Amino acid sequence: MSGFDPDNPIVDLCARGMMAEGEGRAEEARALFLEAWSRSRDDFEAAIAAHYLARHQSPADGLHWNQVALDRALAAGTERTAAMLPSLYLNLGLSQELTAQPDEAGRAFRRAAEWVSALPDDGYGKMVRRGIEAGLGRVDAAGDASG
Numbered sequence: 001m002s003g004f005d006p007d008n009p010i011v012d013l014c015a016r017g018m019m020a021e022g023e024g025r026a027e028e029a030r031a032l033f034l035e036a037w038s039r040s041r042d043d044f045e046a047a048i049a050a051h052y053l054a055r056h057q058s059p060a061d062g063l064h065w066n067q068v069a070l071d072r073a074l075a076a077g078t079e080r081t082a083a084m085l086p087s088l089y090l091n092l093g094l095s096q097e098l099t100a101q102p103d104e105a106g107r108a109f110r111r112a113a114e115w116v117s118a119l120p121d122d123g124y125g126k127m128v129r130r131g132i133e134a135g136l137g138r139v140d141a142a143g144d145a146s147g
Helices: 009-022 026-039 043-056 059-076 085-098 102-114 123-146
Strands: none
Touching: 009 026, 009 043, 026 043, 043 059, 043 085, 059 085, 085 102, 085 123, 102 123
């Protein structure tokens, strides 16, 4: 969660959730993400919480939460959320792939690519860029195979 205020209670809950997740305590992580969602005070915080909630869902529910995260980030304003948008669009596209929506996934991956300049030039930014490139490659290959 590079660039987020660690003193923000929602960011803190999500960071604790990520730590629990990394230590194999998935139920504890999910509970922390749900608490972050319920305590969110604005669209920005709700976008953060929804982004992490999506990680612990079925494909259909993950799609819902990824869409919520993106919608709330856009409502918070792109000047505040630009660095989040590549990842949010990427995750939405991944959820759309998992729920057999390849055309929508392609649109989401292309939107993610439009925002890559907002990513930091660090490990996180490189990881998101690779994810976007891989997603675009999959949907382009699927389109070539079907056409």
